[in-house]
Amino acid sequence: MSTDRPRGAEDDDAADTQFVRPFIITGGRALPAQADLRLETLVVATDPVEGAAPLAFERRRIVALCAQATTVAQIAEAVEVPLGVAKVLVSDLVVSGHLTCSQPAELPLHTLERIRDHVRAL
Amino acid sequence: MSGRSERRAPLAVKIVVSGGLGVGKTTFIGAVSEIEPLDTEAAITQVSLGVDSLDGVEGKTTTTVALDFGRITLDASLALYLFGTPGQDRFSFLWDDLVEGAIGTIVLVDTRRIEDCFPALDYFEAQGTPFVLAVNRFDGAERFELAEIREALGVGDEVPVVECDARARASVRDVLGALMDQVIGVRTRGRRPVGV
Numbered sequence: 316m317s318t319d320r321p322r323g324a325e326d327d328d329a330a331d332t333q334f335v336r337p338f339i340i341t342g343g344r345a346l347p348a349q350a351d352l353r354l355e356t357l358v359v360a361t362d363p364v365e366g367a368a369p370l371a372f373e374r375r376r377i378v379a380l381c382a383q384a385t386t387v388a389q390i391a392e393a394v395e396v397p398l399g400v401a402k403v404l405v406s407d408l409v410v411s412g413h414l415t416c417s418q419p420a421e422l423p424l425h426t427l428e429r430i431r432d433h434v435r436a437l
Numbered sequence: 438m439s440g441r442s443e444r445r446a447p448l449a450v451k452i453v454v455s456g457g458l459g460v461g462k463t464t465f466i467g468a469v470s471e472i473e474p475l476d477t478e479a480a481i482t483q484v485s486l487g488v489d490s491l492d493g494v495e496g497k498t499t500t501t502v503a504l505d506f507g508r509i510t511l512d513a514s515l516a517l518y519l520f521g522t523p524g525q526d527r528f529s530f531l532w533d534d535l536v537e538g539a540i541g542t543i544v545l546v547d548t549r550r551i552e553d554c555f556p557a558l559d560y561f562e563a564q565g566t567p568f569v570l571a572v573n574r575f576d577g578a579e580r581f582e583l584a585e586i587r588e589a590l591g592v593g594d595e596v597p598v599v600e601c602d603a604r605a606r607a608s609v610r611d612v613l614g615a616l617m618d619q620v621i622g623v624r625t626r627g628r629r630p631v632g633v
Contacts, residue, residue: 353449353451353534353537353538354451354504354520354534354535354537355449355450355451355506355518355520355538356446356449357446357447357448357449357516358446359444359445359446360444361444384446384447384516386449386518388504388506392504398534415444415445415446416446417445417446417447417448418448418449418538419448422450422540424621424624424625426448426450426515427540427617427620427621427624428621429511429515430450430511430515430517430540430617431614431617431618431620431621433511433512433515433517434509434511434517434610434613434614434617435610435614435617437469437509437606437610437613
């Protein structure tokens with residue numbers, strides 16, 4: 316059940332037994348509990364040390380990883396799961412209070428203007 | 438929870454950089470990014486080689502296709518991400534995830550292969566995200582007036598067409614600024630031309 320599986324494919328049998336189906340990781344679910352997570356959504360752990368302790372496998376790694384704000388895309392890459400799986404896991408952890416994120420559905424105009432002013436000053 | 442007062446994640450916003458294969462998307466992103474963007478197209482080329490020689494490698498790369506993105510920290514609570522769309526058709530399934538929630542899109546155009554940007558143009562016109570066309574000036578490419586390029590692409594006056602040098606930070610900054618003007622113009626005035 317190691318997630319640090321070898322990168323090469325020198326042993327097909329080993330690769331087969333160590334491969335965990337994505338739906339096992341998510342408990343059979345394909346849709347995230349929260350629909351508004353995106354690739355670039357930044358996620359941060361509310362308590363990266365104590366919050367991660369009771370968790371296992373991918374969830375534990377995600378909470379530890381999010382000691383610093385991390386994008387959903389980077390989480391998927393670091394935990395080596397497809398993006399859809401990462402979204403399910405992250406949204407669960409947001410719902411359970413282990414992680415927090417801010418992703419409004421639509422940016423207010425003043426935020427767009429703030430982005431423009433910053434970009435112009437690059 | 439413990440000790441530290443509430444931890445808040447910065448707001449992440451996203452701009453998509455699109456266009457044909459080899460048009461300069463990674464160069465464009467790299468010109469302003471704080472992090473080195475992954476060159477997806479180079480990675481894909483290596484993967485293609487790998488498929489021929491190494492069993493199993495292709496399975497690995499289809500689950501975690503390298504994303505081509507850069508980051509600009511605008512302030513402590515706001516981060517701008519620039520995502521490049523994969524230039525090869527077989528990764529087009531990634532586009533919806535890449536584009537979802539983007540504040541705007543830059544479609545890069547190479548005048549030597551103008552038709553290469555048509556799939557991106559079609560996609561973003563249908564999808565409705567505000568976008569600008571940025572003509573990347575390659576050394577040795579024949580120069581066309583922006584009006585000629587606009588006509589060749591068949592886009593209306595409501596879409597800004599600007600020139601850029603994807604290698605130059607100031608030039609990329611100006612394209613991003615033009616896009617933000619367009620985004621704000623679309624939001625505040627509807628889809629009317631914005632000073633073009």
